[in-house]
Amino acid sequence: MATAARKPHIIVFANEKGGTGKSTTAVHVAIALATRGANVAAFDLDHRQRTMGRYFDNRAETVKRTGRSLPTPRHATHDGESLARFTESMESLATDADFLVIDTPGRDDRFARMAASRADTLVTPMNDSFVDFDLIGQVDPVTYKVTRPSFYAELIWEARKVRAKADGSTIDWVVLRNRVQHIEARNMRRVSEALDQLAKRVGFRIVPGLGERVIYREMFPAGLTMLDSGEFGSMGLAHVAARQELREMMGALALPEPVLPLFA
Ligand SMILES: Nc1ncnc2c1ncn2[C@@H]1O[C@H](COP(=O)(O)OP(=O)(O)O)[C@@H](O)[C@H]1O
Numbered sequence: 001m002a003t004a005a006r007k008p009h010i011i012v013f014a015n016e017k018g019g020t021g022k023s024t025t026a027v028h029v030a031i032a033l034a035t036r037g038a039n040v041a042a043f044d045l046d047h048r049q050r051t052m053g054r055y056f057d058n059r060a061e062t063v064k065r066t067g068r069s070l071p072t073p074r075h076a077t078h079d080g081e082s083l084a085r086f087t088e089s090m091e092s093l094a095t096d097a098d099f100l101v102i103d104t105p106g107r108d109d110r111f112a113r114m115a116a117s118r119a120d121t122l123v124t125p126m127n128d129s130f131v132d133f134d135l136i137g138q139v140d141p142v143t144y145k146v147t148r149p150s151f152y153a154e155l156i157w158e159a160r161k162v163r164a165k166a167d168g169s170t171i172d173w174v175v176l177r178n179r180v181q182h183i184e185a186r187n188m189r190r191v192s193e194a195l196d197q198l199a200k201r202v203g204f205r206i207v208p209g210l211g212e213r214v215i216y217r218e219m220f221p222a223g224l225t226m227l228d229s230g231e232f233g234s235m236g237l238a239h240v241a242a243r244q245e246l247r248e249m250m251g252a253l254a255l256p257e258p259v260l261p262l263f264a
């Protein structure tokens with residue numbers, strides 16, 4: 001799809017916490033969009049872990065090794081230091097892209113803040129845990145009612161102000177309930193209720209993310225996802241279920257639709 005607007009739709013994965021699945025989800029969203037025929041670019045701002053960049057490097061190796069072609073985003077990894085390089089990469093990746101997917105480190109980082117203020121869709125993956133929730137809001141220890149928003153919600157508030165001033169547009173902030181395991185019903189319900197309260201107060205949408213599944217880990221060395229697995233072997237039930245949850249997440253993210261439906 002090359003008829004798109006000049007400016008890509010920017011999706012930033014951010015959360016100042018490691019292990020919530022930012023990189024894994026970012027990779028899957030980027031590959032899902034590329035699979036649907038979009039021109040996708042990806043920018044990894046986590047120069048230490050480089051998970052997203054390494055995932056795509058592994059994917060390129062698989063393409064070389066097998067001779068098969070795979071829809072793959074163009075990507076760059078930031079050095080974490082140079083503003084000039086950040087700006088240059090943002091510009092060159094944005095050229096002709098329908099989507100620019102940006103992964104950020106799980107800590108405070110000035111480039112992550114800059115990226116957040118440029119996001120059209122800002123995705124914060126969160127596990128069903130009050131430990132994760134604490135970054136965006138605090139709850140009463142007895143009633144589990146939200147008492148106040150936390151620093152991360154304030155940071156997004158700032159990013160929204162910066163953005164509104166820069167070009168008058170808004171940031172769609174999406175809290176993704178990620179790595180969900182369906183075994184802890186009571187905790188899940190409490191987190192769910194607290195999220196609903198905070199969503200109204202702070203202004204974000206809550207979207208179901210990926211479940212906790214081994215397949216999201218095991219395909220990293222080959223840089224593959226379950227969207228590719230049809231070409232690389234038979235698909236088990238877990239793959240089918242994972243594809244379904246990815247499809248639902250993509251739908252709920254409500255990204256602009258210049259592309260073909262997934263798995264058409
Ligand atoms: N949906 C998932 N199911 C199972 N394991 C996951 C899932 N998402 C991420 N992981 C694993 O959890 C760890 C942290 O994920 P990662 O995407 O690197 O998080 P972050 O970028 O937020 O630090 C990695 O080992 C990754 O393979």
Ligand SMILES: [Mg+2]
Nearest residue numbers: 022023046051
């Ligand atoms: Mg990461």
